[in-house]
Amino acid sequence: MKVVKNQPNEQPLWKRNLVVxxxxxxxxxxxxxxxxxxxxxxxxxxxxxTHAQLNLQSGVIFASTYLMTAIVSPFWGKLADTKGRKPMLLRASMGMAITIFLMGFVTSTWQLMLLRLLLGAFSGFVSNSVALMAIITPKEKSGRVLGTLSTGMVSGTLLGQVFGGVIVNQTGYRATFWITGLIMFLVFLLTLFLVREEFEPLKNQAKLGFRQMMKHLPSVQVIISMLFVTLVIQLTDKSIMPVLSLYVRQLVSNPDQVTIISGIVASAPGAVMMMTAPILGRLGDRYGQHRVLLGGILLSFLLYLLQGFSQNIVQVIILRLLVGVSDSALAPSAQVILARFSPASATGRIFSYNQMMQSIGAVIGPLAGSAVAAYFNYRMVFIVASGFILLNLINYLLNAKRLRQA
Structure with a gap:
């Protein structure tokens, strides 16, 4: 990757690309x-x-996107290291625009699953954005910058879930797919005309296999540890997503309010994460990302456990708001640590493996959550999710000494 030289008084490249x-x-x-x-x-x-069929089919359809993403991510990561991150951003945004728009026309579950598989095949906009910013951002500012970048996705998720709830309530589900497809086409245009990257292919490094590449990394143990953190974060989060609106329907007395309240419950963590992610990013740069990561793991465990014992929708919303604090500490800190231990020649592939772990977790999570809900109840899904978080705590404790170097 070449460093783009700025003209006098020109804003640094990393700042301009961060905005876009x-x-x-x-x-x-x-x-x-x-x-x-x-x-x-x-x-x-x-x-x-039936109740069981709905839960299981929802889980399979939800997970199908992430299954495909897990399969194709290493290929896209290798291509990013040989062709650049901007082409990957363009490929992802256009692919998502087309597939999501077509979902508005499906008439059966197999058609929806097919398009969800194609959506997974074209994924990677966020991971390539993170990889690009990780390369061009000064290391001492990486926590703040990647924390800020994460708020873009989170705040968009926050608005999108509420927006989706309103659109569904007013016009039905299909219009939401069509509007979403147009939004992703706008992302494609913004990326095409505004994102800047000067790229020098690194063919020799990209040709290295996984094991050979890992031998050239400064700390393989830290990389593997953070990939596992990403896996468990996604597994935990996605395990509740297929049943979240159904859980809300169980707690809300007025059926006309289910879609709107479901959007509020799903987006509540984002409302807090928007404000806390940059703050925790700065704290991580100053006091150590490993400390922020540990705090996020402990808090996340407590909050998911408490959600399993909630008695009303107000308690669920309050706990979901607090989940935003733990979310602010988890994924951004793991990404910063990955960036600091990844050389420029391997950043694309490392973050593609990170996306692969996200996708694997997102495949296992919905299936596990749907199975638990089908054979037990919705509350048990949150309790099982808190058990997954314990795996992250064990992983952290086993690698605590190495993580202090981050």
Whole structure:
């Protein structure tokens, strides 16, 4: 990767790209989250299902996107290291625009699953945005910058879920897919005309296999540890998503309010994360990302456990708001640590593996959550999720000494 030279008095490249990519990830968040909280309810309109069938089909359809992403991520990561991150951003945004728009025309669950698989094949906008910013940002500012970038996705998710709830309530599910497709096309145009990258191919490094590449990294143990952190974060978060709106429906007495309240519950963590992610990013730069990460793991465990014992929707919303604090500490800190231990020649592939771990967690999570809900109840999903978080705590304790170097 070449460093782009700025003209006198010109804003540094990393600052300009941060503004554009923040808005791009914001719009991606809006587009990707406008239907996710209501996907199980949309599936329910495509046929006649029993309680167990609805939960299992919703989980499979939700997970299919992430299964495909896990399969193709290493390929896109290698291509990013040989062709650049901007082409990957353009490929992802255009692919998402087309596939999401077409979802508004499906008439059966198999059609929806096919398009969700294609959506996964074209994914990668956020991960490539993070990889690009990780390379061009000064290391001493990486926590603040990547924390700020994460707020784009989160704030977009926050707005998208509420926006989706309103649109679904007023016009139905299909219009949400069409509007989302147009939003992603706007992201494509913004990326095409505003994102700057001068790229020097690193063919020799990209040709290295996974094991050979890992031998050239400064700390393989830290990389593997952070990939595992990402896996568990996604597994925990996604395990509740297919059943979240159904859980809300169980707690809300007025059925006309289910979609709007589901959007509020799903987006509540984002409301807090928007404010706290940059703050925790700065604290991590100053006092150590490993401390922020540990705090996030402990807080996340407590909050998910308490959600399993909530008695009303108000308690759920309050706990979901507090989840935003733990979310602010988890993924951004893991990304910063990955960036600091990844050389420029391998950044694309490392972050593609990180996306692969996200996707694997997002495949296992919905299936596990749906199975638990189908054979037990919705409350048990949150309790099982807190058990997953214990795995992250064990992983952290096993690698605590190495993580202090981050």
């Amino acid at each position: 990519l923040w808005f791009g990830t914001f719009m991606t968040g809006v587009g990707g989250s406008s239907i996710s909280p209501f996907l199980s309810l949309f599936v329910d309109t495509l046929g006649h299902f």
